[in-house]
Amino acid sequence: KANRLFYFAIPPSVYADVAAAIRKTGVATDGWTRMIIEKPFGHDLESAEVLSKKLASLFTEDYIFRIDHYLGKEMVQNMLVLRFGNVFFEPLWNNKYIDCVYISFKEPFGTEGRGGYFDSSGIIRDVMQNHLLQALSIFAMEPPTSIEDGASVRNEKVKLLNSIQPIKLEDVVVGQYVSSKDGKKPGYKDDETLKNKDSITPTFCSMILKICNGRWDGVPFIMRAGKALNQRKAEIRVQFRKVPGAMTMFNSYLPRNELVIRLQPNESVFMRTNVKAPGLMTHPTQNELDLTYKNRYGDVDNPGAYSRLLLEVMRGNQGPFVRKDELRRAWEIFTPLLNELEEKKVKPVPYEYGGRGPKEADELAIKAGYDENTLNLRLKAGPRDNRKGGQYTAQEFDVYVEKSSK
Numbered sequence: 001k002a003n004r005l006f007y008f009a010i011p012p013s014v015y016a017d018v019a020a021a022i023r024k025t026g027v028a029t030d031g032w033t034r035m036i037i038e039k040p041f042g043h044d045l046e047s048a049e050v051l052s053k054k055l056a057s058l059f060t061e062d063y064i065f066r067i068d069h070y071l072g073k074e075m076v077q078n079m080l081v082l083r084f085g086n087v088f089f090e091p092l093w094n095n096k097y098i099d100c101v102y103i104s105f106k107e108p109f110g111t112e113g114r115g116g117y118f119d120s121s122g123i124i125r126d127v128m129q130n131h132l133l134q135a136l137s138i139f140a141m142e143p144p145t146s147i148e149d150g151a152s153v154r155n156e157k158v159k160l161l162n163s164i165q166p167i168k169l170e171d172v173v174v175g176q177y178v179s180s181k182d183g184k185k186p187g188y189k190d191d192e193t194l195k196n197k198d199s200i201t202p203t204f205c206s207m208i209l210k211i212c213n214g215r216w217d218g219v220p221f222i223m224r225a226g227k228a229l230n231q232r233k234a235e236i237r238v239q240f241r242k243v244p245g246a247m248t249m250f251n252s253y254l255p256r257n258e259l260v261i262r263l264q265p266n267e268s269v270f271m272r273t274n275v276k277a278p279g280l281m282t283h284p285t286q287n288e289l290d291l292t293y294k295n296r297y298g299d300v301d302n303p304g305a306y307s308r309l310l311l312e313v314m315r316g317n318q319g320p321f322v323r324k325d326e327l328r329r330a331w332e333i334f335t336p337l338l339n340e341l342e343e344k345k346v347k348p349v350p351y352e353y354g355g356r357g358p359k360e361a362d363e364l365a366i367k368a369g370y371d372e373n374t375l376n377l378r379l380k381a382g383p384r385d386n387r388k389g390g391q392y393t394a395q396e397f398d399v400y401v402e403k404s405s406k
Contacts, residue, residue, distance in 0.1 A: 008035060127225045224365075273288070
């Protein structure tokens with residue numbers, strides 16, 4: 001058999017023309033023909049629909065594999081096993097025990113000579129409408145019939161996406177980075193490839209998504225993404241509700257329990273738990289139950305996202321790829337917000353290159369329900385990647401000593 005696999009690493013403007021040429025002369029006569037379509041899948045709902053209709057006029061859906069490399073990441077795929085393969089998670093995975101879910105994406109660099117391209121998309125189109133929304137849908141969806149059944153998984157993702165409510169502008173903060181405090185790193189508008197020096201394209205966005213179904217009603221999903229921030233990180237942070245009666249029982253504030261799924265780098269799953277601090281006194285302190293992949297599995301080969309997804313294409317498994325109705329619903333969620341930002345010419349809040357982003361984003365998270373005291377402890381402790389293994393960072397140890405001495 002002569003199978004044919006086409007990878008569309010080409011401008012989206014010629015997707016339809018290339019697909020038409022493949023239909024005319026490139027379809028395998030004795031074997032399968034499959035096409036991998038790279039994002040962006042359109043610029044908004046209208047353009048995505050036009051592209052989908054053109055492709056559908058040439059090929060049925062089983063030929064088309066819309067690739068989003070986040071769906072091939074180890075920890076994104078691991079969520080299916082973590083959620084549905086552990087009996088103790090299912091009773092907690094709902095609005096009775098979870099206070100909020102924080103999905104964040106951080107890059108420590110700016111556009112770096114890609115300002116001209118980035119200005120036509122912005123951080124919402126570049127990261128949030130696709131990568132982060134896919135991670136959210138897998139995290140929050142209902143159980144599929146089988147995790148090996150691609151159609152069942154994608155059906156549940158679409159049901160979840162259909163439950164997401166319209167995004168309100170009051171629940172959104174957009175930002176744009178300026179030069180670093182020391183002046184060594186340029187601001188967004190200093191990018192030589194950026195022609196519009198009055199650009200209001202956001203390089204940072206934080207927003208609140210609300211899911212109206214029996215499992216998630218009342219739980220805010222805080223989605224946050226930005227460039228030129230203080231570290232590289234993508235993670236899902238699940239904050240549980242406060243312990244009832246904790247102030248009376250322990251006579252002190254207890255930080256919230258959190259389950260953190262680190263997507264990149266240093267893939268890990270860890271639970272922030274309250275335990276007794278070492279010593280003669282019964283002081284609660286917080287530490288981690290930690291599964292960091294490189295510590296537990298060492299040099300075990302862990303294929304990259306694209307390697308994994310290319311193999312799935314060859315196998316004919318469409319489960320970890322974006323279906324047409326998924327794509328349409330994703331744009332239905334984000335296009336009204338994008339139009340409102342552009343029509344009202346909402347100016348992004350400036351933030352320094354190398355910082356955490358606009359302070360207004362933290363204020364929005366607290367307003368949505370993220371526990372302010374837990375946030376302050378996290379900020380005081382510093383980045384988790386600064387530690388070795390499961391040890392305290394220097395900042396965390398100072399916090400521990402401070403609490404234990406009181």
